[in-house]
Amino acid sequence: MALKHVGRMISNKRKVIVAYRVIPGDPENCLVVQTENLSADEHDTLIKAVESASGQEAYEFGEAMARTFLPDGRNMLAGFHTTGKFRKVLTTEVEMTPTNSDNIALNELNKIIAEQKGVTVNDLALKGPDGETVAEDNEKADPVATYSETTSTAGDGVLDDNALAAQYRSQADALFKEAKALREQAEELVPTKRKTKKTESA
Secondary structure, rough: OOOOEEEOOOOOOOEEEEEEEEOEEEEEEEEEEEHHHHHHHHHHHHHHHHHHHHHHHOOHHHHHHHEEEEEOEHHHHHHHHOOOOEEEEEEEEEEEEEOOOOOEEHHHHHHHHHHOOOOHHHHHHHHHOOOOOOOOOOOOOOOOHHHHHHOHHHOOOOOOOHHHHHHHHHHHHHHHHHHHHHHHHHHHOOOOOOOOOOOOOO
């Protein structure tokens, strides 16, 4: 099965997950997570997120990361950002490996996608609410700020309370549905035994 967002560094073949194929305002660079730099639980959670339906449907994997939580309760996108797990690298240094036998340089993949859409590579970056490509400081790529700005922002470019609350509600709804589904599966496997109170004899 072919998987999106999976790649490796061309120089040393180390596996990476590509969070952003194109950095807004900096189309020659991308943001990746080197899987070998993660703890075992972070690694497993990341791979499960990549393989999940929402991960594969995401235009940029960073979107899925923003909806995923690490085992310790941290948001994956914010958690990886604050602990320095993201690396900004040239797209010419990364090759995508959707299968074990297929690979293509990320810069070439971006060119192909851009040509198919009839746009420039820079236009492939996530868009802001105004439809414009989000401007980004080329010296320090901030995936959290990028994702925040591409969802909903106030006039000054800061994520407003309404947008933040909407994100929290969306995450809570998704977790509730997942918990409900897991509980139903558990009931099918082993139904909960109801405790019956014994009547005490007088």
